[in-house]
Structure formats: structure tokens, C-alpha cells
Amino acid sequence: MGSSPWTASRGFSRGRRSSYSCKNKRYRLLMEKAAHDKLENGIFPVLDHLADNESKIVDLQDVFQRFTFDVICMTVLGYNPSSLNIDLQDVPLAKAFDDIDKGMFERHVVPETMWKLQRLLGLGAEKRLAVATERFDKFLYDFISSRREKIVRQQTRMDKEESVDLLTAHIEGETRKEDVVEYSTFKDDKLLRDMVINLLAAGRSTIAVALVWFFWSMANNPRVESKVLAELAANPPAAHHSDHSSCRRRQSRLYREEEVNRLVYLHATVAETLRLYTPTPMNHKWARETDVLPSGHRVRAKTRIFVSMYAMGRMKGIWGEDCREFKPERWITERGGIRYVPSHQFTTFSGGPRSCLGKEVSLIQLKMVVAAILWRYKFQVVEGHRVSYTMSTVLQMENELRVSVSRRST
């Protein structure tokens, strides 16, 4: 099987997919709460502050990395690291996580003998990786053990209706008898730590880079941007007069899952961004045994196969002559619904048994976040700013995305 640099190098994938996962409705509810909270109390204050100082320039990529780090920690751990603060100050935990991400990627691009030698001698990238891993592991192991103690002490039980973070759900376990919680699912802290790191890695930068490329695409496609705004204007979130939070949500276009899923043009625009700027541009698989692919190609044991999802998102043979155009309309049927595109064509979330578990939750989060931000702010990319991407686990922008911010008069 193949995997991301994180999973491949750390042996995280153990063939187990928990039934309480990021696919679960209760997890999606928690994500919605966390995203709304971080929009209102994180992104809005930061962008308002910048809009009040029009001369101030910000790197949107940095803002989104912070936002997604906070949201994924809140949903996986039930912990808010507050990396999205008004001064955009570095938070040691987020910094350690970034260093691990870079270090793991390095291992996939430098020869194995080289990084193993560096590790042995405690030099360069391997030294940084070791320091960051130690710091992150210390935090995680302490956190897991105090969460376990708290659950045992309080005999907290998962309410079937309540949204709960993934760590708590896994510690509590999925088997229970009458009133007694059985802590049978994950007794092994190492396994829990691996699961947590895997999820943080899978759900943080992928969403962050998708957000950056979305706003870059809007800056280059004013026609599309106007159509998205028109759809938002025509379809505000539901308001109930007695409920202040729904009025606030309506004003700020903070949609709930079922509301945002009705916005067809918004969905098409997000999908088109993910097609052209696929957040995980490269996937690789490693053949454990000699095998024959469905195409008839014979693959010898230990062969590595690289698949460029970036290229597949831009191939005429798959998407037609206009494959280079940013055209959300390709995702909309003649009857105005969302066009279904199979995963062997739209490969952004991969396909088959190891496809992305976070596909649905990612699409919902992306649509919620871009709707709220686009409704409220206008970004002007700094003149002469050159945009390209860099070698990384995700399709990161090489020179950040430097913009000035102003409020939209909607």
C-alpha cells in the first residue's frame, strides 16, 4: 500500500478505520462549531484589524495555516492552541508541527542513506526533526494521559447526540455495557498518538492550501467571484427572530452544513479549485508483492509508483480541451444540480479503499469558510507578487500569498 510521507515513515496506517471517524455526523457537527468559532473569534478579528490599517499587508497562507491548525486540534483533541492570534505570533506547538512536517517530507526527497546518516550524527534536517518530534510527543503523551485520567475520574459518557472530539471518542471506546464504560478500544497511548498525528497532518495543511488557492482563483476570476457572491446574497442562512445566534450567522454568512450544501455554484467553485490546485499533488504506492494492475500492467514487488494528481487535474483526456480554464460550470448539470464526478476522474481525494476519510468534512468546511470570508472581505494581491508552488507534501505557495484587506460593503 502507499501513503503520505507521514503515514509511510511512521507506520501509522495499521489497516484500521474506526467507526467514530471524521466521516461521522457528530464529528462534522463539532467541525462546524469549531470553524464558526474560529471564524468569529479568530479570522474576523485578524482581518478586521488589517482592514482598519489599509496599508498593512498579510500573508493569507499563514493566516489559513493557523486557522486550520486550530480547527483540527479542536476537533481531534478538543484543545484550542490559539495559533490564530491578532498579532500572528508563533505558537511553539504549531512550530514544532511544521518542523515535523518539513522533516518527514525531506526523508522522501533525499536518499535514504543520507538522512539515515544525518539522523545517526544528529545533523541538519534530522536534528530539527528530532527536536520537534520530542517537543510534540511530550505535549501529546501528557495530553492523552490527562484526558484518559479525566474520563476515568468523571466516568464521562459520550452522549449519542453530543459532538465529541476524536481523542475522547477513541479513549472512551465504542463497546460499552449498560452504565459501565469499557475502555477497550485504545489502551495503547502510542497508537493514540499515531492516530492523532496522522489526523492532524491529514486535515491541516490540505485545507489551508485549498483556501489559499481558492482566494487566488477569485482574484483572477472576478466573473466567478461575482456569481458566488450573488448566490450567497440570494441564499442567506436561516434566521429565527427569537434566536440571536441565527441572526448573527445570517449577517456573517456563517452557514450550517445543510445550508451550505444547497449552494451549487459555491460547491462548483470549490471543486474547480481542488481540481486545478489539488492540495496533495502527488501520491505514491509501493508494491508489497508482484501484481497486475486492472490496466493489465505488471508491477514487480518493491516497485514504487508515483501518481501526479496535479497533472491528472489538468489533462485534456480527462477534462476536455478547456482543462486549463477555471470554469466552475463544468461541475453543474443541465438541470442546475451538482454533477457527480467519479474518483478515478477527480482524483483529489484519491479513490478505492484508502481514499480520504475526510472528503465530506473537508468540502463542508471549505464551503463554510470561503462563504463567510468572501462575503465580508475583499483581498487585493500585492502588485508584482509572483505566485508559484513549492516542493512539499501539499501544494503550498512558494512566496506566500501577500494581500491587502478591505471590508466588503454588502
Ligand code: HEM
Ligand atoms: C482538501 C482537503 C483534503 C484532501 C485534498 C485530502 C486528500 C487525501 C488523499 C489524496 C488521501 C489518500 C492518501 C493515500 O493514498 O495514501 C487522503 C487520506 C486520508 N485523509 Fe484526507 N484530504 C483532505 C482533508 C482531510 C481531512 C480534513 C481529514 C480529517 C479530518 C482527512 C483524513 C484523511 C485520512 C484519515 C486519510 C487516510 C485514509 C486511510 O488510509 O484509510 N483528510 N486524503
